Amino acid sequence: MSILKIARMGHPILSVEAEPVSDPEAPEIHSLVSDMKETMLDAGGAGLAAPQVHVPLRIVVFQDPLITSNSNGEEVDSILTLINPKIEILDSEYNFGMEACLSVPGLVGEVPRAKKILYSGVDLKGKLIEREAEDFHARVVQHECDHLDGILYPMRMIDLSTLSFSSEIGHFSQNKN
DSSP states (O other): OOOOOHHHHHTTGGOOOOOOOTTOOOOOHHHHHHHHHHHHHHHHHHHHEGGGTTBBSSEEEETTOOOOOOTTOOOOOEEEEEEEEEEESSSOOEEEEEEEEEEEEEEEEEEESEEEEEEEEEESSSSSEEEEHHHHHHHHHHHHHTTTTTOOOGGSSSSSSGGGEHHHHHHHHSOOO
């Protein structure tokens, strides 16, 4: 496994639509996913999309709060791999929340996202995954899938005055009386 270099805002790979994966079971896809997981964990991210590591394929990995243990009660890998994902918005309610991105280091901004979604795709064995997600889980899935369409979170922001350096946000929120 390897830590991969993360593309940053301005790199052309982040502005193009990624290609579908034809064979989720291919060894090179398994190797890529393994490296993506290691890279995401090393960088302290909640998710990572293949274009962020310079690979224009429709693959995302993210922390899945629904995965905590197996049927024996043993902890398992809580990172979900989703290949060729699709998202369906389930209701018209949107929430605003602060987002950060490994490809936009040091910045945060307030982004509107659908509160409740249905996402689907396949895993590394080609098995269909279909789940509903709400709130933060839904936000992470939407954020990562945006990368597959060449969209970074600042492009979703309605009010650019909320775009800030994360160090300033933390500094001022800690020093409020």
